[in-house]
Amino acid sequence: LLSYTIVGSGIVMALASLGVSWDKLQWLVAALSVGLGFGLQEIFANFISGLIILFERPIRIGDTITLGNLHGTVSRIRIRATTVTDFDRKEIIIPNKTFVTDQLINWSLSDNVTRVVLTFGVAHGSDLARVHQLLRQAADENARVLADPEPQVFCVSYGPHSLNFELRIFVNDLVDRLFAADEVNCRVEELLREAGIRIAFEQMDVWLHRDDSEPVKVQTAKELPPASLG
Structure with a gap:
């Protein structure tokens, strides 16, 4: 923010030294603002989201986060985008707007437990x-x-x-x-x-009933010799 302020002040002072007054520039600035608002709205949205992140601090450098299907550690926060290093050591650059509008899980914001x-x-x-x-x-x-x-x-x-x-x-x-x-x-x-406690596994008992309703449990038959399979 300080760098943007310094640059803006420098531009105003340079124009003033050239004799360009604000009365002559205000309409041009207004027109440029409208044009930039329509043409660069995503950039402005990310810029404002970056300010929200910097002031509200929902994420910090070093935090472990989950954003959608992405899991990783925040390694850099800039005014337009944030860099997240995933567990495969890949660096993913994410627009700041995503952190403000999407559901974000911060595993280490206030407590690591x-x-x-x-x-x-x-x-x-x-x-x-x-x-x-x-x-x-x-x-x-x-x-x-x-x-x-x-x-x-x-x-x-x-x-x-x-x-x-x-x-x-x-x-x-x-x-x-x-x-x-x-x-x-x-x-x-x-x-x-x-x-001696058994871990359970899926199983099924099959019972057949005769006409007289006498139950008969079906068990696995022993393997028959090849000669008897015909």
Whole structure:
């Protein structure tokens, strides 16, 4: 803003030194303003949006953001456009108008703490209290998981194939999300296997009924020898 002010003041002083008065320029300035307003409206929209970003500070250099399908870190903020470096180390230049008009997620604006939700399905008949205990144990043992807010375990639904649990954990940095999920998932698998609790998988029992309504369960037949397949 200071540079624009200096340039504008210099132009006015130069014109004044040449004897050009404001009375002679005001109509020309008005005409140019109308023409620029129609022809360069996107540039002006980005310019005004840049001022909004600089004064309101919805994003700052170093913030991790999500804008549509783009995820990355803000690396530069200019008056017309903002540069975002994505996780593939590519620099994407985004017009400032996009940050003002589109939905923006700033993962680190006021707090770096984020929540990770992990889902698990255990077989019907499992000891639910034991599952609660093991999921909480896996979260408490992980150094990336915060104690405050504390981890939470919920049995959220009684599905047709499994009892579905959610483990909600909080991490201190966006970078820790994937690492914490990987470590906790591996530890949960280990604890459930040691406890003899089966991870559920989709399954289906087929029953056939005779005319006398006596149920018969269909089981997988053993492989027949080649001679008997004819």
